Amino acid sequence: VQLQASGGGPVQAGGSLRLSCVVSGGTFSNYAMGWFRQAPGKERMILAVISAGAGSRYYSDPAKGRFTISRDNAENTLYLQMNNLQPEDAAVYYCAADSKNRHGVSIPSTLYDLWGRGTLVTVSS
Secondary structure, rough: OEEEEOOOOEEOOOOOOOEEEEEEOOHHHHHHEEEEEEOOOOOOOOEEOOOOOOOOOOOOOOOOOOOEEEOOOOOOOOEEEEEEOHHHHHHHEEEEEEEOOOOOOOOOOOHEEEEEEOEEEEOOO
């Protein structure tokens, strides 16, 4: 199973980006999915997670009100719409799958067994 994240890049403060994560080689529609990020010198943190059927979502505080997680199971793709980006949002963004969870959301990052390489987001003030 491979996860390929894309959509990162430079953006000015207040701008928006849409990240995508294409999953291949597995049954995407059976996986709980999540977006995480890691800034230089900081630990990886959870941002948003979504259940396999998209019926449940969870957002951490930095993501609430600005980020939206969604998925298209027909296209095996996970999305993260990010609005009003700020310099503190600069990080490498990762998508991940919990291949064992077909029903609810998976919140601790330790539950995720499949990870993509990440896409870099830079935000200038």
